[in-house]
Amino acid sequence: MTRLLLLGAGRSATSLIQYLLRHATSENWFLTVADMNPAHLVPVLAAHTEHAHAVSFDILDEAHLGELVAQADVVISMLPAQFHAPVARACVQHRRHLVTASYVNPEVRALENDAQAAGITIVMECGLDPGLDHMSAMAVLERVRAQGGHITSFHSYCGGLLAPDSEGDNPWKYKFTWNPRNVVLAGQGTAKYLENGHPRFIPYQRLFAHPTTIEVPGYGAFEGYANRDSLSYRAPYGLNHVPTIVRGTLRRPGYCAAWDALVRLGLTDDSGRLGNPLDMTWRELVEAYLPVSVPRAATETELAMRCADYLGLHFAGPEMQRLQWLGLFTDQAVNQADATPAQLLERLLSKKWQLEPTDHDMIVMQHLFTYELAGQRHHLTASLVVLGDDATHTAMAKTVGLPVGMAVRRLVRGEITQHGIVIPTHPALYEPILAELATDYNIQFVEKDTVL
Numbered sequence: 001m002t003r004l005l006l007l008g009a010g011r012s013a014t015s016l017i018q019y020l021l022r023h024a025t026s027e028n029w030f031l032t033v034a035d036m037n038p039a040h041l042v043p044v045l046a047a048h049t050e051h052a053h054a055v056s057f058d059i060l061d062e063a064h065l066g067e068l069v070a071q072a073d074v075v076i077s078m079l080p081a082q083f084h085a086p087v088a089r090a091c092v093q094h095r096r097h098l099v100t101a102s103y104v105n106p107e108v109r110a111l112e113n114d115a116q117a118a119g120i121t122i123v124m125e126c127g128l129d130p131g132l133d134h135m136s137a138m139a140v141l142e143r144v145r146a147q148g149g150h151i152t153s154f155h156s157y158c159g160g161l162l163a164p165d166s167e168g169d170n171p172w173k174y175k176f177t178w179n180p181r182n183v184v185l186a187g188q189g190t191a192k193y194l195e196n197g198h199p200r201f202i203p204y205q206r207l208f209a210h211p212t213t214i215e216v217p218g219y220g221a222f223e224g225y226a227n228r229d230s231l232s233y234r235a236p237y238g239l240n241h242v243p244t245i246v247r248g249t250l251r252r253p254g255y256c257a258a259w260d261a262l263v264r265l266g267l268t269d270d271s272g273r274l275g276n277p278l279d280m281t282w283r284e285l286v287e288a289y290l291p292v293s294v295p296r297a298a299t300e301t302e303l304a305m306r307c308a309d310y311l312g313l314h315f316a317g318p319e320m321q322r323l324q325w326l327g328l329f330t331d332q333a334v335n336q337a338d339a340t341p342a343q344l345l346e347r348l349l350s351k352k353w354q355l356e357p358t359d360h361d362m363i364v365m366q367h368l369f370t371y372e373l374a375g376q377r378h379h380l381t382a383s384l385v386v387l388g389d390d391a392t393h394t395a396m397a398k399t400v401g402l403p404v405g406m407a408v409r410r411l412v413r414g415e416i417t418q419h420g421i422v423i424p425t426h427p428a429l430y431e432p433i434l435a436e437l438a439t440d441y442n443i444q445f446v447e448k449d450t451v452l
Contacts, residue, residue, distance in 0.1 A: 034054075160177045187204055276334065358391070
């Protein structure tokens with residue numbers, strides 16, 4: 001029997017757990033799910049006691065981590081990204097394979113030689129983004145190259161959004177389907193990409209000001225903003241000589257302009273605590289960011305008008321409507337003392353952007369390629385849309401968890417032979433995962449190739 005250890009059972013792990021339980025009998029697996037609060041797993045695992053159980057686990061308990069890893073054959077980490085390094089170190093120490101959905105960070109990258117020496121495989125970036133983005137892009141790139149084509153530009157966008165039937169009267173057309181903190185802090189730093197051979201650097205304070213319009217067949221318009229360091233994908237994708245490469249995040253139209261207002265106000269700043277009292281109101285917080293006014297704004301409307309004037313926005317415009325919908329100008333207490341502005345904003349948004357039980361989320365991913373083949377210039381789009389079933393079985397959970405589970409299955413079977421750190425950019429790994437997603441879960445890209 002192969003012993004699997006899953007660390008973390010949060011909102012993105014539901015489909016992964018279902019997948020592992022579905023194949024536990026046929027693959028002869030025993031699954032241990034280790035989570036800070038495992039009580040919610042009891043009904044999930046109740047019918048699978050011969051092949052699974054749950055245990056309480058604190059990632060800060062290094063001794064318990066080592067004990068759990070030593071008892072496993074393959075470790076799966078669905079913990080927040082900052083905890084993958086200690087897990088990876090424990091896997092190297094006990095010579096256990098590891099699979100995660102997160103980016104390879106410098107701490108984990110430093111373990112490459114140790115992992116090689118230990119004869120273990122650390123599969124990373126095997127979820128949605130990163131993960132399915134690698135697999136689907138590489139499938140197209142390799143096919144074009146096999147035909148003798150030459151790639152001239154590559155754009156890739158992905159977003160976790162609300163399905164159209166769940167957008168309702170929410171003017172942001174957005175709710176949280178993954179870590180709220182990551183959404184609030186998204187884009188901080190400088191975005192880097194390449195456009196027509198010229199490097200482009202977009203600082204955080206300008207990132208949301210000029211989004212790109214993206215059309216997805218059947219689902220209308222979206223807007224995309226540049227995401228992190230697109231240049232780091234040139235080498236893994238074999239695009240070192242391509243003059244344009246851009247990766248970005250998708251939102252519905254209007255989101256970026258309103259988020260830009262929050263950035264300019266200072267409410268996404270996480271660099272320092274405010275020393276604010278627990279009962280400080282949002283009205284008082286926003287007032288503190290505006291130029292001194294005497295007398296103080298008497299009503300919510302007056303404060304909103306002052307804020308609009310400060311930001312150079314029309315008071316009745318869509319950006320201010322979105323800010324007012326959040327309750328930024330009300331006497332609602334922030335309910336968190338001595339917090340950073342970003343922490344207070346996250347707390348507010350976690351209530352306003354919480355998925356209701358009947359809500360459906362939606363994953364949208366689109367790659368855009370231009371390439372030359374046989375003297376003709378082509379434009380190819382590859383689009384993926386996945387809808388969630390409800391607030392628990394989300395599209396985010398499917399597209400993050402299922403590729404991870406499929407990578408685990410292939411690793412246990414011995415189909416992944418490389419040791420050290422591996423990401424799914426090789427056909428031997430991504431082709432069977434893409435095939436299984438399409439065949440068993442109807443998760444597949446729709447392509448359109450046009451001669452220009």
